[in-house]
Amino acid sequence: MFDNPADLIEKIRLGEDSYLELKEVRFAGNRVTAPHRHSLADELAAFANSRGGVCVLGVDDSREVLGIALDRLNAVEDLVREVCLSVITPPLAPVIERQRLPSSTGEMVAILKVDVPRSLFVHKSPGGYLHRVGSAKREMTPDYLARLFQQRSQVRIIRFDEQPIPGAVLDDLSLELWQRFASPRGKDRREVLLEKLAMARPDTDGAVRPTIAGVLMASPNPRRWLPNAFIQAVSYRGTEVRPWGDRVYQLDAQDITGPLDQQVLAACRFVNKNMRVEASKKEGRHDSPQFDLTAVFEALVNAVAHRDYSIHGAKIRLRLFADRLELYSPGAIPNTMTVDSLPYRQAARNEAITSLLAKCTVPEGDRPFSDRSAMMDKRGEGVQIILDNSERLSGQRPFYQLVDESELLLVIPAASLLGEEA
Structure with missing residues (x-):
């Protein structure tokens, strides 16, 4: 100004x-x-x-x-x-x-x-x-205050992920990133297409601006507008967050940024790099990992799709321990769902984001993380895949826990490996 x-x-x-x-x-x-x-x-x-x-x-x-x-x-x-x-x-x-x-x-x-x-x-x-x-x-x-809260986030008369971002302009969205959502036969102008996808919306001043969903899916750096829209990933030595003798207790750490689909894939690579894998030569070489990567992929997709982006100062936290994986996602469970009903019911907090993730393809090189072509499956089978695949590998059932009514925690037990440290 x-x-x-x-x-x-x-x-x-x-x-x-x-x-x-x-x-x-x-x-x-x-x-x-x-x-x-x-x-x-x-x-x-x-x-x-x-x-x-x-x-x-x-x-x-x-x-x-x-x-x-x-x-x-x-x-x-x-x-x-x-x-x-x-x-x-x-x-x-x-x-x-x-x-x-x-x-x-x-x-x-x-x-x-x-x-x-x-x-x-x-x-x-x-x-x-x-x-x-x-x-x-x-x-x-x-x-007046109640109306302002309604307009800006909490009550969500307009869903938070569909709100325009003050000061942002359409040129802040990457051409390469938003064009991947366009139909090959579509002839819509950029402004019209982005509005149809809920990636842009007229602001109170009449200017069409990128929405929360728009910058999260089509900006190379969403943190410019949403500083906590990233995944904080840490791999720890042992089973607790504490110094481990004279050795460094953090084995690896990374703040994973970029568009949401790229964050998911980068976080999967982080887990793949830091988890241990046991090789068996019985009936030919067979690798047995600590975590099922398809389950990890589904968990991360759910986290970026359903977290509450209106909570200031909250980020997704991925913690990798010797005996478990912990994934913290900001926000309470939407609507009338409970922890127990997660495998059976669907409720999208961010409908624009989930719709865009369903249109994102999984690159061929990352197919080990998922056997489907799209990032998100709208049939709502992700939680069941997380629970079943992980239990099949480790023999222990993952579980969800609501922390202080403001953060959803998923714990996936690691599969035991022969010869691992006590």
């Missing part, structure tokens, strides 16, 4: 409004005394809860450009970053830019421009749940 310096200067001359906040910066020694961190947090959160806006640090309420000393820019930027991460819930990730603007004497001085986009979430700051009304911030009334 106000990306051209001339536009920003003109906006400052006009004064504060729904999209602009001006803040003088003062110091006592090396400490920033103004703006106060709570006041700054309230202003930034109010922008995020509204339609976005820009806070300019180094300009006072009378619209005079005072500037910030060059040797103190780092301290001011540190304050903004700390406020966004520690004082606002969930945290904000604004664009912080250093610029030079002319002061009243014509001298070019440094200012800090903090660009806050309209957020996917509803943010709370020390002043409560605030929004921008003209040049002032106001606490939201209960009915």
Whole structure:
């Protein structure tokens, strides 16, 4: 917003409004005394809860450009970053830019421009749940707040994965990644096709923008908009998360990113690389792995397809131990399902994502992970495959567990191997 310096200067001359906040910066020694961190947090959160806006640090309420000393820019930027991460819930990730603007004497001085986009979430700051009304911030009334939660995530009048992402544009989606969902005979324009696939949707400003599903399936780096849309994979030595004698207790670790289908395949490769395999020469060579890779594939597909992407700060966690595999997926079980009913019932939290995964092909080189051509089977047989295949290999039944009503844990016991460490 106000990306051209001339536009920003003109906006400052006009004064504060729904999209602009001006803040003088003062110091006592090396400490920033103004703006106060709570006041700054309230202003930034109010922008995020509204339609976005820009806070300019180094300009006072009378619209005079005072500037910030060059040797103190780092301290001011540190304050903004700390406020966004520690004082606002969930945290904000604004664009912080250093610029030079002319002061009243014509001298070019440094200012800090903090660009806050309209957020996917509803943010709370020390002043409560605030929004921008003209040049002032106001606490939201209960009915307004309820409507905002409905619009942005929790109640899902519009499913969360079909919500447009503020600030994202269609060019942020990779041509190669979104074209794989197009029909060979289709002649739809990009915008029309992406809307049909729920990968794009008109925003409140009328612009067609990528949706959550769009960036998760067709962006090379979904974490740009959803920082926790990745799989954290760790392989441990032994059966507990603790140091193992004098040896390193983490054998391997990887943050797996990219489009969701690529995350699934990369996580399968991680398990394949780190699990142990026993070779038997009875009746010819026969390899016996610790885990059934088809079951692992199904578990990972379910995790990326059904996790709750609206929970800030939560990621999929894959933990590989000597005696088991643990897979944590953010979010409670959708609708009226229970842990016991998972093998028998279907309920999609993210219908756009599941539909797109069903259209994704499994590359020939990754077919050892699955004998079907598509990433997802809409018949709902995945959980039963996980349970049956794993039990057939290890002799122990995997189990699901709901943790704190906010995270679904799947535990797959490892098959015992001859000669393994105690």
